[in-house]
Amino acid sequence: MHAYKNIALILFSSIVILTGCTEVKQVSEQSQSKESTEQQSLIKAKVEKVVDGDTISVQMNGSEETVRMLLIDTPETKHPNKPVQPYGPEASQFAKEKLSGQQIKLEIGTTKRDKYDRILAYVYVNGEMYNKQVVQSGLARVAYVYPPNDKYVEELRKAEQDAKNNARGIWNEPDYVQEDGFHADAIQEKKKQPDSSQSNISLPYAPDGPDRDCGDFQKQIVAQAFFEAAGGPSEDPHRLDRDQDGVVCETLP
Known part of the structure; x- marks a missing residue:
């Protein structure tokens, strides 16, 4: 009887160990699968031209595409119906310094293209998200937030708040940044003084x-x-x- 109890105890222990190993293996496989999926979702591209602070032309998958960066807006420099806006040239220069000729990775949004057929994406250069960098530098505002295409909106809002707190760039001009965009007239009034x-x-x-x-x-x-x-x-x-x-x-x- 005692021998049977020992055998039963050994069998039970073996089952527990095997179950634990299986669970660890499943968690490990799930983690690897998630990592692999995230890696696959990043598309390699090369920057051919910086259009302005939030738009670039790239070579990807054998063709040239225009990429509009998600959740950010920089002052205009190339708009057909608007003059060059304050801090627009600085934002463009920032983009050129960070992105010109670089090999980058794109994380495309849930909505792939906008009405102008531009790819909507988060741009990564040297492992860092450019969208966040330009916001934190005070040369872009968080804008065009349309769920579910808003994966990193909280992260970008924190970067924006940091730029505000330190009065960087566009945030150094009272009333220049408003809900509907940039208002050069606010700076113009200030300059008149x-x-x-x-x-x-x-x-x-x-x-x-x-x-x-x-x-x-x-x-x-x-x-x-x-x-x-x-x-x-x-x-x-x-x-x-x-x-x-x-x-x-x-x-x-």
Whole structure:
């Protein structure tokens, strides 16, 4: 009788061990399967051209595609019906520095394309999500959130809050970023108020007078004051800011 009990105990222990091993194996296989699926969902591509801060052209699967990055919006530089918006050139430059010519990976959204036939995706470069990087730098806002195509919206909102808290880029301009987009007129109103560092500068020409270029000025600070008085980067009627960086006539002393 005692022998039977020992045999039963051994059999029971074996079953428990085997069951445990099977469960561990299943968990391991499920984990590997999930990892494999996530890897497969990332598509390799090469950046051929940076269009602006939130749009790029890429080579993928043997063809050229335009990619519009999910959940972000940068100020315009190429819109057919809008002027160049403040911080648009900076956002484009940021994208060029991070993405130009790079091998990247795309995580395509649940809705694959927008109405312009652009691929909607999260862009990864060197293992980091560009969408998050540009938001955290203060050169993009979180926008166009349409569930279920909003997988990383909470992560991006945290990055946006960090940029706000530190007054980076677009968040350094009161009322520039609003629910419906960017409002250059808010910055324009601010620019109309005299800058204390330039308030004592006597302008040699009327800002709304005949066209002027950098050759008409002796000092950069005078050209800059004239540029600001004429409306600054949102208007620039004299086209003094050729590279659209907000600083004019850099070659002047």
